[in-house]
Amino acid sequence: MRHLVPIAAIASCLMIGGANAEDGARAYFLLPAGTNDFELTATYVYTQLNGTIVDSATLTPSYRHTFDLMGDSATLLIGLPVGALSGTIHTPFLDFPASTDPAQGDFFIGGTLGLIGAPALSPMEYAQYQAGLQVSVSTRLFLPTGDYDSSRPLSLGGNRWSLQTNLPISYVLGGSLVNPQLTTLEIMPSVQIFGDNPDSPGSHAVTSQAPLYGLEGHVTHNFNPMIWVSADAYGLLGGETTVGGVAQGDSQQSVSVGGTLGLTFSPSFAVRMSYDQKVYSKAPGSAGSTAMATAAFLF
Numbered sequence: 131m132r133h134l135v136p137i138a139a140i141a142s143c144l145m146i147g148g149a150n151a152e153d154g155a156r157a158y159f160l161l162p163a164g165t166n167d168f169e170l171t172a173t174y175v176y177t178q179l180n181g182t183i184v185d186s187a188t189l190t191p192s193y194r195h196t197f198d199l200m201g202d203s204a205t206l207l208i209g210l211p212v213g214a215l216s217g218t219i220h221t222p223f224l225d226f227p228a229s230t231d232p233a234q235g236d237f238f239i240g241g242t243l244g245l246i247g248a249p250a251l252s253p254m255e256y257a258q259y260q261a262g263l264q265v266s267v268s269t270r271l272f273l274p275t276g277d278y279d280s281s282r283p284l285s286l287g288g289n290r291w292s293l294q295t296n297l298p299i300s301y302v303l304g305g306s307l308v309n310p311q312l313t314t315l316e317i318m319p320s321v322q323i324f325g326d327n328p329d330s331p332g333s334h335a336v337t338s339q340a341p342l343y344g345l346e347g348h349v350t351h352n353f354n355p356m357i358w359v360s361a362d363a364y365g366l367l368g369g370e371t372t373v374g375g376v377a378q379g380d381s382q383q384s385v386s387v388g389g390t391l392g393l394t395f396s397p398s399f400a401v402r403m404s405y406d407q408k409v410y411s412k413a414p415g416s417a418g419s420t421a422m423a424t425a426a427f428l429f
Contacts, residue, residue, distance in 0.1 A: 152420060154404050155316065155348040155360035155390040158242060158266055158298035160203060160307060161428075163250040167194040171424040173213075178417040180380075181220030184284065188213030188235060198250035205242040207270070211235035215284045228284050233277030235286045240270030242298075261302035268296040280329040290337075291325040310355045316348040322369075335374030342369035342382065348390070360390035362406055384411040386418070398428045 161167065168191070175186040192209030216229035244250075246265040272294070276287020296318050303313040324339040343366070350360040363385070370381035388406025395401070401424065408418040 152364060152404075152406070152422070153296070153298075153318065153346065154402065154422065154424075155350050155362055156314065156358075156392065156402070158268065158300070158318075160244075160248055160251075160256075160261065160264060161196045162253045162256040163196055163198045163203065164252075165196040166429050167196070168192070168427045168429075169194070169424050171422060173211075174421045176417075176419045177217075178415065179413065181225070181415065182218065184215055184217035186213065186215050188286075190235075199243065201250060203242075203244040203248045203250045203266075207240045207242070208238070210237045211276075211286075213286060215286060217284070219283045228282065230277070230282065230284055230286055233286050234275070236272045236274060236276040236288055238270050238272045240268065240294075242266050242268040257306070257308055259307060260305050261307050264298075264300045264302065266298045268298060270294045270296075274325075280331050280334060283331050285331070288327065289329060290327040292322055294320060294322040296320040310352055312350075312352045312358070314348070314350045316346070316350065318344075318346040320344040320346070330373060333373060338372045340368055340370045340372075340381070343367045350390075350392075356394050358392040358394075360392070360404075362388045362390055362404065364388075364406060380413070382411075382413070384408055384413075384416065384418075386420070388420075400426045400428075402426070 171190045173188050177184045188211040190209050190211040194205050194207045196205050212234050214230050214232045218225050219228050244266045247262055248264045248266055251259055272292045274289050274291055278285040278287035278289040298318045300314050300316040304311055322342045327337040330337040345365040347363045348360045350358055352358040366382045366384050368381055371378045386406045386408045390404040393401045403423045405421045
């Protein structure tokens, strides 16, 4: 059975893509208190790791409510991805195809709290607010509710919990948040911790994972009230897996770059499309890209 252990390690690394999904540019843009935001996000992720190639396609409906918490802006977030995986699994003995049927992923719940420069604002106050430095804290808990089967090398669910904490920091150039020439500088450090998977694919051993550290950076600019763009960069560090007590030596160290196009069709409907490509990884033969499109409905 020892030749199946690499499958468990590969599957554990690939599941990071679902749990540590990129938030993207202006993901934590300040909104008036009382705003409800329903989003539908389509995500395609290509991952190549140690000879294994996996394509992930998911559709994630999510709901976010912004409210006043003792004078600061706060949000509550829930979401549930659905999708499928397919690809080719590489082992020392053979390569074989693998795929999943469409299924649900892991349910997540989270929230954000403004710390600096992110007060709870009425719609009238929001239009007049002179923004500058904004700092918030955000958490997201992923629960092991998704489709999982240890007899398969790939599953959309992770069979473990994880907790991601972010510190979104932005600086607004242009004063008002409704300025048609608005520019923002954004940076977001993050850390994600993982529970154990007690029934790993192929080996049925316990898989553990070290914390995974991330850093996002975005420079965004409005060309007019309808169109804005962003230059994006993402970094990951850590996340080594241990299968059955044996460290796999698969700690991540990677950098991706890309861009985002945002289209605001009305005060209640907007679309955001982004793409990024991995440009550096310490793992030989590692490659990856992410394409994402989000439709947001505000009410």
